[in-house]
Amino acid sequence: MSLGEDEAEAHVYEAGFNRKPSAQVGVEMEWLIVDPRDARQHIPADCTSQICESLQASNALPGGSKVTREPGGEIELSSQPFRTLAECVEALAADLDRLREATSDAGVALLGRGLDPYREPPRLLDQPRYRAMEAFFDRGGPWGRIMMRRSASLQFNLDCGDDTHGTSGYKFRWELAHRLGPVLVAAFAKYRLTATRAGHPQAFHLLHRRRLAAP
Numbered sequence: 001m002s003l004g005e006d007e008a009e010a011h012v013y014e015a016g017f018n019r020k021p022s023a024q025v026g027v028e029m030e031w032l033i034v035d036p037r038d039a040r041q042h043i044p045a046d047c048t049s050q051i052c053e054s055l056q057a058s059n060a061l062p063g064g065s066k067v068t069r070e071p072g073g074e075i076e077l078s079s080q081p082f083r084t085l086a087e088c089v090e091a092l093a094a095d096l097d098r099l100r101e102a103t104s105d106a107g108v109a110l111l112g113r114g115l116d117p118y119r120e121p122p123r124l125l126d127q128p129r130y131r132a133m134e135a136f137f138d139r140g141g142p143w144g145r146i147m148m149r150r151s152a153s154l155q156f157n158l159d160c161g162d163d164t165h166g167t168s169g170y171k172f173r174w175e176l177a178h179r180l181g182p183v184l185v186a187a188f189a190k191y192r193l194t195a196t197r198a199g200h201p202q203a204f205h206l207l208h209r210r211r212l213a214a215p
Contacts, residue, residue: 017160017170024081024159025088029096030074030152031110033103043108045124048073051102060098063091067099071130072121072149075099075110081157114188116150123149 035041052067066078082088137144161170
């Protein structure tokens, strides 16, 4: 079913602005998946799919996180909502340990970088939402595809706030988020390690060898 612009706006407002007096936090953690011997190699889609399915099917994640794939094959851990950030971090850390074990058993490794500097993987997920996103992003150049297929991020999910007009209210927080947006974009706008800047291709592997081998 297709939604018009007004219907889509109403849906986002109702689904995204749950105006209840609560204070929960969740974290979404994305990782690039690489071959520890050569980070330039593409990882087959079946490999990351099997990792995610095996962890989810066996309830192997003690913290209750969901494990999914991103369009370029990145793996994402999405925590449950918690009352405190400390509880969230503790649960997510336990789940990350299990994910590291699973990737190691599969012969691949997690790489915590914001951007994959060498590989340009195809879009591995073909759900309607990703087809629509790609078509929309393509209007503005290649950057949307780079974000979808080659990037990994850390996302914090917070309750939007209550229906008051103070700092605990969702209207104040939403306006503040928009004011901070340009600051955050500027802070992360220049990524040094890309294919055109990193020199020899092995520089990527050598630079991150210790990180790839980390337990």
